[in-house]
Amino acid sequence: MMCPPPRMEQEARFLEALAKAECWRIDDDARLVLADAAGTPLIVFEREQT
DSSP, X not given: OOOOHHHHHHHHHHHHHHHHOOEEEEXXXXXXXXXXXXXXXXXXXXXXXX
């Protein structure tokens, strides 16, 4: 299924960062950080505050 171009670009950037991820960590019990081999964050997921 094709999405509008802005979403396709977002997906492409996400998949590129995901492919570069070498490690992960959980910060402050609220964030999942996917990082490259040098530890530089590539993707950060934050828990929604309830």
